[in-house]
Amino acid sequence: MSNSSGKRFLKLAGMTASIAGKAAKNSFKHLSSDEEKRLQARSELMQDVGLQIADTLGEMKGAVMKVGQIASQYKDVFPPEVAAALEKLQKDAPAMPYSQIKAQVERELGAPIDTLFARFEEQPFAAASIGQVHKATLPNGDSVVVKVQYPDVDKNCDSDLKQVRMALRIAGVLNMSRELQEQLFAEIRQSLHDELDYIKEAHNLRVFAAFHADDTGLIIPRVISSHSSKRILTLSEEMGQPLSVAATWDNEIKQKIATRLFHFTAGQLFELYRMHCDPHPGNFAFRPDGSVVAYDFGGIRSYSDAEVQLFKRFALHAIKGDVTGLEQDLVTLSIRREDDKNIPGEFYESWLAVGLKPLSIAPYHSGPFDFGSSQVHHEVMALMKTSLKYFGQFQPSAATMMLDRTISGQYWNLVNLGVTIDLSPLVAEYLDIPTTLSNGVGAADTPSESTI
The missing domain is CATH 1.10.510.10 (Transferase(Phosphotransferase) domain 1)
Known part of the structure; x- marks a missing residue:
């Protein structure tokens, strides 16, 4: 191990050990606390952990900082407190001599x-x-x-990623199966290698x-x-x-x-x-x-043809308000866990009412949408609080991780652009449907597949 690689390893290992201590102390301290206090304590721990990871990664150039940047964009993978802390890594890094x-x-x-x-x-x-x-x-x-x-960035890539993953796992940030962790981090690792x-x-x-x-x-x-x-x-x-x-x-x-x-x-x-x-x-x-x-x-x-056709089918089910078809698509995408717990249709309808608004999909929104005054992101946060009891039945998906990141990023680009526009004709164009469908078909008047 070179001197610089050794220093990097020690700095990351020190961060991991510190986070492990905090997680253990938090768990022991709140053993007998009620549910509300435990949730509050976990939120504070996640905030603390997120800041510590961001500070440590921010001092280090290279792949490890890039890991933090990528992590900050996957808000469905990491707790919001951690993602928010990591967002500061998006800022420009100091220049190299x-x-x-x-x-x-x-x-x-x-x-x-x-x-x-x-x-x-x-x-x-x-x-x-x-x-x-x-x-x-x-x-x-x-x-x-x-x-x-930067010199030697690629040499430290894999070891950096392993250390960050270990720190996140010890902190209890990765609340998912080992198999899913492997898939998600394989996606992040591939993304890193591609960018290098x-x-x-x-x-x-x-x-x-x-x-x-x-x-x-x-x-x-x-x-x-x-x-x-x-x-x-x-x-x-x-x-x-x-x-x-x-x-x-x-x-x-x-x-x-x-x-x-x-x-x-x-x-x-x-x-x-x-x-x-x-x-x-x-x-x-x-x-x-x-x-x-x-x-x-x-x-x-x-993406494969099968993946793209599934994304298209998911979008069509969403526009038609077909929550049964939508749930099946989510199972196929490995987002909805396959279990016997029933999720009411109203849950999906609430999310569709918020998510389809920026696309000017009736009955959720008619005519041009004003992105400059959009409240959709605030509505999403409010909906998340009322939907917590169902979140255990969902998990991140390696197939949609990059897609989620891209759609979310483009939404924010339009918000910051402050544009007022009706996107429904563009939606109709890519989904091969009449504009009238993207402008008013709900669950009650769903057309047959043959009309699409």
């Missing part, structure tokens, strides 16, 4: 940086958990951005650029192969404004942006069977004509 970046570029590309680039800005314009991005100019005068992976392989990301960029080629308003940076490797990715510079600026534009422009974001995600899922699963607002830029620039194609998830 230029001397180390220069050495990494020269080592990977096999030539002096002054030969490779006519200009290379020493200060990065973005720094994240596994690498940072610098603006540069090629010898031919083309403006580019250079994504440089810039050759794979370059391939993804080419695939998605070809898929979206017909929409000139959706811009995907071009790969400069001569200046790219497994740990260096050089791309054409494609600039735009951040989401906060786009939010100040006219609603007509914002509708174009929202439509493109919808096509970006739904088109990939239902037509390409591969999806960009990191809709963080920093991975998009926007132009005043409604164009969208998409970045960071490391986090891609592929």
